[in-house]
Amino acid sequence: xxxxxxxxxxxxxxxxxxxxxxxxxxxxxxxxxxxxxxxxxxxxxxxxxxxxxxxxxxxxxxxxxxxxxxxxxxxxxxxxxxxxxxxxxxxxxxxxxxxxxxxxxxxxxxxxxxxxxxxxxxxxxxxxxxxxxxxxxxxxxxxxxxxxxxxxxxxxxxxxxxxxxxxxxxxxxxxxxxxxxxxxxxxxxxxxxxxxxxxxxx
Numbered sequence: 085x086x087x088x089x090x091x092x093x094x095x096x097x098x099x100x101x102x103x104x105x106x107x108x109x110x111x112x113x114x115x116x117x118x119x120x121x122x123x124x125x126x127x128x129x130x131x132x133x134x135x136x137x138x139x140x141x142x143x144x145x146x147x148x149x150x151x152x153x154x155x156x157x158x159x160x161x162x163x164x165x166x167x168x169x170x171x172x173x174x175x176x177x178x179x180x181x182x183x184x185x186x187x188x189x190x191x192x193x194x195x196x197x198x199x200x201x202x203x204x205x206x207x208x209x210x211x212x213x214x215x216x217x218x219x220x221x222x223x224x225x226x227x228x229x230x231x232x233x234x235x236x237x238x239x240x241x242x243x244x245x246x247x248x249x250x251x252x253x254x255x256x257x258x259x260x261x262x263x264x265x266x267x268x269x270x271x272x273x274x275x276x277x278x279x280x281x282x283x284x285x286x
Contacts, residue, residue: 101139102153104129109150113192116199117147148210151200154193155216158186166223172231173281179224180253181273187257188269198258221246228284237284249280 107129111120122143126133140146165182169175187194204213224246231237256276260267 097139100131104131104136104139105146105150105153108146109154109190109196110192112147112150113195117143117196122146147196147200148213151193151197152210152212152216154190154197155213158183159216159219161186162220163223166227172227172236173277173285175227176224176249176280177273177277179220179249180256180276181269183253184257184260184269184273187261191261194257194261198254198261201254221250224249236286238286240284245284252276252280 104125108120108125111124111128114120115124120143122133122136125143125146126136129136136146140149162179162182165178166175169178200213204217221243225242228237228240228242228245232239232242253276256272260272
């Protein structure tokens with residue numbers, strides 16, 4: 085019988101897959117891609133090793149889908165929060181703070197995402213991951229273009245600025261992950277937003 089547009093079997097399969105990915109990202113964050121094994125992932129997920137191969141073709145497949153799952157989850161949050169923000173400055177700050185807060189709540193995910201980032205940039209990763217990365221930049225680019233049309237900011241290269249904001253936010257997250265002390269999320273988000281706004285605002 086369909087449940088929310090899915091059969092019980094499909095819903096159960098999706099739930100099990102999500103549980104495995106959640107366990108896998110903790111394993112990859114702790115041991116890295118090379119150090120982790122399918123046995124490690126199966127043990128962390130509480131399933132038989134053979135069960136993993138019902139859902140994933142290989143360790144690399146688990147790894148990429150773990151990152152894709154996290155990026156899709158983050159994109160959903162960023163999109164919803166930016167749509168609720170009333171003006172461009174608030175949208176930029178929301179973009180920053182949503183990503184920073186997500187990284188704090190999912191430090192294990194961000195460790196493996198930052199490891200994979202070079203592959204995303206250089207085309208060595210999957211097309212799906214590159215597309216998820218680009219979608220976040222396009223959210224910012226669209227907001228920038230709409231703001232320029234309303235003369236709220238000075239004319240800028242929207243695509244360049246969008247990627248710059250994305251890169252600066254990622255650098256802020258990396259600093260927070262590496263720092264021995266815990267700085268305030270709101271203060272960090274305000275600082276970066278002000279820095280960006282002083283460059284593009286009128």
